[in-house]
Amino acid sequence: MSEIPLVSELRAKFGEGIIDVNLEAIDEWVEVNPSVLVEVCQFLKEAEGFRFDMCNSITVVDYLETDPKKAAKVDWEPHLEVVYHLSSIATKLTLVLKVKIPRWKNGVEGELPTVPSVAGVWATADWHEREAYDLSGVNFLGHPHLKRILCPDDWEGHPLRKDYEMPLEYHGIRGR
Amino acid sequence: MATSKIDDPRVIEFDVRTDEMLINMGPQHPSTHGVLRLVLRTDGEVVSDVEPHLGYLHRCAEKIGENLTARQWVPYTDRMDYLAAMNMNLGWSLVIEKLLEYDLPERGRHLRVIISEMGRIASHLVAMGTYGLDLGSFTPFLYGFREREKILNLFEEACGARLTYSYLTPGGATADLPVGWTDKCRQFLNQFKEVIPELHTLLTTNSIFVSRTAGIGVMSAKMAVDYGCTGPVLRGSGVYHDLRFHGEERYTEMYEGYVFDVICADPETGEYPESNYEFHGDSLDYPEIPRQAILGDCWHRFYVRMLEVVQSVRLIEQAIEKYEATSGDWGTPIKLVQKLPAKEAYMETEAPRGQMGFYVVGNGDSIPWRVRARSSSFCNLSVTAPLCQGILLADIPAIVGSLDVVMGEIDR
Numbered sequence: 358m359s360e361i362p363l364v365s366e367l368r369a370k371f372g373e374g375i376i377d378v379n380l381e382a383i384d385e386w387v388e389v390n391p392s393v394l395v396e397v398c399q400f401l402k403e404a405e406g407f408r409f410d411m412c413n414s415i416t417v418v419d420y421l422e423t424d425p426k427k428a429a430k431v432d433w434e435p436h437l438e439v440v441y442h443l444s445s446i447a448t449k450l451t452l453v454l455k456v457k458i459p460r461w462k463n464g465v466e467g468e469l470p471t472v473p474s475v476a477g478v479w480a481t482a483d484w485h486e487r488e489a490y491d492l493s494g495v496n497f498l499g500h501p502h503l504k505r506i507l508c509p510d511d512w513e514g515h516p517l518r519k520d521y522e523m524p525l526e527y528h529g530i531r532g533r
Numbered sequence: 534m535a536t537s538k539i540d541d542p543r544v545i546e547f548d549v550r551t552d553e554m555l556i557n558m559g560p561q562h563p564s565t566h567g568v569l570r571l572v573l574r575t576d577g578e579v580v581s582d583v584e585p586h587l588g589y590l591h592r593c594a595e596k597i598g599e600n601l602t603a604r605q606w607v608p609y610t611d612r613m614d615y616l617a618a619m620n621m622n623l624g625w626s627l628v629i630e631k632l633l634e635y636d637l638p639e640r641g642r643h644l645r646v647i648i649s650e651m652g653r654i655a656s657h658l659v660a661m662g663t664y665g666l667d668l669g670s671f672t673p674f675l676y677g678f679r680e681r682e683k684i685l686n687l688f689e690e691a692c693g694a695r696l697t698y699s700y701l702t703p704g705g706a707t708a709d710l711p712v713g714w715t716d717k718c719r720q721f722l723n724q725f726k727e728v729i730p731e732l733h734t735l736l737t738t739n740s741i742f743v744s745r746t747a748g749i750g751v752m753s754a755k756m757a758v759d760y761g762c763t764g765p766v767l768r769g770s771g772v773y774h775d776l777r778f779h780g781e782e783r784y785t786e787m788y789e790g791y792v793f794d795v796i797c798a799d800p801e802t803g804e805y806p807e808s809n810y811e812f813h814g815d816s817l818d819y820p821e822i823p824r825q826a827i828l829g830d831c832w833h834r835f836y837v838r839m840l841e842v843v844q845s846v847r848l849i850e851q852a853i854e855k856y857e858a859t860s861g862d863w864g865t866p867i868k869l870v871q872k873l874p875a876k877e878a879y880m881e882t883e884a885p886r887g888q889m890g891f892y893v894v895g896n897g898d899s900i901p902w903r904v905r906a907r908s909s910s911f912c913n914l915s916v917t918a919p920l921c922q923g924i925l926l927a928d929i930p931a932i933v934g935s936l937d938v939v940m941g942e943i944d945r
Contacts, residue, residue: 382876382877383631383632383876383877383878384877384878384879410758410759411758411761412761413761413879413881413888413890413907414879414890414892414905414907416892416903416905418894418902418903419903440892442879442890442892442907444881446758446772446774446779449779451781453879479759479761480756480759480760480761480915480919481759481760481761481912481915483915484911484912484915488911492595505588506587506588507587507588507591507944507945508588508591509588516593516596517595517596517903
């Protein structure tokens with residue numbers, strides 16, 4: 358429960374920017390408004406006593422139930438969650454940050470939702486964000502060169518979206 | 534300067550430049566450790582920019598994970614870092630156990646220490662051998678593989694496979710160690726300890742090797758942390774951080790009661806922890822650090838791995854004793870179709886190449902909602918671009934080799 362002073366400090370500093378906190382989860386997480394994400398990250402990295410100097414991973418989880426029977430039972434609206442796993446070499450703390458965003462920008466299918474990039478805070482976020490963009494289709498605003506990293510540059514779609522369908526063919530290779 | 538007249542011939546000479554050239558290195562280049570492609574922008578011999586291109590080995594492991602149960606995905610973790618498959622199994626097993634809040638019996642924990650540290654030795658032997666190969670020396674490769682082969686024989690006896698084991702599974706291991714295995718393991722360790730000085734003479738103090746690696750690719754501690762480097766790459770820069778000591782409790786309790794050192798040079802003095810293991814009653818001193826070596830260079834990253842092997846030997850020796858002293862169950866593998874709670878868990882372990890993290894989101898079904906593998910080599914490789922600016926072309930294999938990347942883990 359070493360995170361509690363952290364949460365109160367975050368709340369005091371960012372107020373409305375901290376949307377939700379879950380300390381009962383296996384890994385305690387803090388949900389942040391995307392508009393203050395970069396400031397929160399900068400603060401977490403530099404604040405004395407926390408010093409989250411390592412960004413371990415950036416992941417996007419797609420919450421969309423494609424099975425209509427199961428979709429009726431779930432208690433969430435379709436959305437994307439960008440999950441940041443942070444840790445500190447100096448203080449050995451760990452923290453999970455979450456940002457919830459719509460699946461498509463303005464509800465228009467094909468328009469990627471946006472999140473501010475934290476590549477300026479941790480250099481390692483550069484490649485993690487490229488991977489998240491490539492596989493899950495999130496546009497990280499302010500990223501120095503956001504382009505695909507694992508899939509070829511001319512690949513279509515974002516494979517880790519739940520409604521992704523493999524293309525029928527790619528350069529003459531049968532897809533499905 | 535376009536309007537000025539050229540009176541002095543030296544002005545022209547200063548203006549002479551060679552053309553910039555784009556060189557494509559890989560994906561089939563032997564020193565890129567698999568299918569890494571580097572696009573180099575060079576001016577003569579000097580490299581001004583490097584851009585790694587990945588994805589040639591992308592097999593959609595994370596997407597596949599969304600269609601399989603937790604235990605069915607274990608073989609896919611083997612195929613990530615295929616040189617340390619046991620450690621990949623361990624990482625995935627621990628995160629599923631964390632999600633299920635399952636506690637492993639003591640005997641199973643000691644078994645896991647034996648197996649994962651053996652995996653670390655095998656992996657570091659390949660790292661050492663192929664690094665020699667990258668720099669034009671074939672012999673260490675043969676010596677490294679000769680020893681690794683013995684470890685693979687032991688693994689084969691324990692689980693039947695030599696490369697993709699799927700031995701450690703969520704809930705424990707697929708089987709207990711066979712009768713007499715620990716004796717054979719001890720025999721191997723005794724023999725291997727005598728070989729370690731031999732391995733050191735092949736590369737560590739070899740003057741050609743030292744001049745190719747010492748002072749090359751120097752990475753500061755700040756840079757290493759900023760780029761998310763972990764494992765020997767991080768410790769080679771003098772950052773004291775090893776998850777076996779500093780990780781989550783679920784992982785560190787595996788190593789509770791064990792005596793071993795984190796191999797990391799003191800950034801103030803540049804000295805490594807003293808060698809404190811013995812064989813035949815003599816203590817072995819590590820070779821001295823060459824004068825040219827700077828903390829954070831390729832040589833130090835290599836040296837950290839070589840010393841870690843010794844710590845692994847120490848750990849296995851203790852683990853075998855503890856394993857034999859504890860009786861009871863070694864753990865029961867979870868059911869093939871095991872419902873995962875609607876929670877999420879993230880966990881990192883110290884794999885040979887760095888911190889290997891797995892993230893799993895459950896939704897009450899037996900098939901996870903989302904699976905994510907945070908690859909250590911992926912982050913370690915991201916440092917190549919800034920590290921390779923303004924160096925000579927011939928140093929690229931030295932730098933990439935010192936990061937010891939495995940493409941299977943990067944591309945997943």
